[in-house]
Amino acid sequence: MADSSKRGVCDTGDNDGKASPNLITKKPKIEPGDAHPCDLSGFGIQKILRDCVREKTIFVHGKVAEKEAVVILEKTPFNEDTLDELFRDSQFTLESNNDIYTTFQLQPPAHLNVIKTTLVCPATEKHVRKYQEQDTVLVEETAEDYLSITLPFLKNQSFSLQWVYNILEKKAEADRVVYEDPDPNLGFVLLPDFKWDQMQLDNLYLIAIVHRRDVKSLRDLTSEHLPLLRNIEEKGKNAIKEHYGIQSNKLRVYVHYQPSYYHFHVHFNVLKYDAPGTGVEKAHLLSNIIQNLECDDQYYRTRTLTFPLRELDGLLARFKEAGRLYLGSVVSQRGAVPYSTSKMKITRGKG
Structure with missing residues (x-):
């Protein structure tokens, strides 16, 4: 439940303003003299947090210049x-x-x-827990649970959204945005997610971040937000088709609950890419969200939502303290429902 680090972004387009359908133009290289707050050559390893053999990714906790840090090393795909x-x-x-x-x-x-390297520095204890190998369980959150457990928990957390506001205010990454609708109520910016290697389209992954700041997550949506959601779906798909030549029926467009940061955003990735967080326990298709709100104005404010939480997540502790989770069972309105604590791979998202 920690705040997300920044994603990687890319320059797009060739002579006619569009990217090749098979290859994304490379990001400009950082010159040797360019300043950077942290030098990884002095990284001191303290602990391996997680080693994902299948994804060829490793998460390492250590220190850079006496600052706590997490480094993510990921093998890049073949080109x-x-x-x-x-x-x-x-x-x-x-x-x-x-x-x-x-x-x-x-x-x-x-x-x-090349090994794609992501640095989180200075890293807090929340960041370390976020990337650490943990068991995962499913939690059923009723509307009452959201108001009495989840929402108070979120309000007491120091989740920084400054990196989001920097993007929206064009203080950072303005030249990396693929598309923007500047409307304060219906608008959003579309840019690559950090999971995308930005070298090819087989793992294309973009994020649409809304301009309005009064929507934290799926729970806040009502029929009032239908114009916003339809605008994101239509213009986001059109922008991806224009820039990358990918048809809308080859895209997966969805929202996470719980999200990894609490400023409303929508994920876009190609169907052939088995992206982290696309399982039914976490991802909600945007088209389904729109249909549900068309049928019921208060759909996401009243229904029970099921989502995964990791064992060290502070929200899971709050559910236990409230008697909503105990000894291998989830307490729901239907009574105690047993679950199994199987290990699930967890990866960051801005979403």
């Missing part, structure tokens, strides 16, 4: 445009051969062996 160079210029070391099967260790040129 089909550099495969010829990869085979031509790499060093191959034979490991084994058996009939038609041969395995090698391949050492590519340095510029083809």
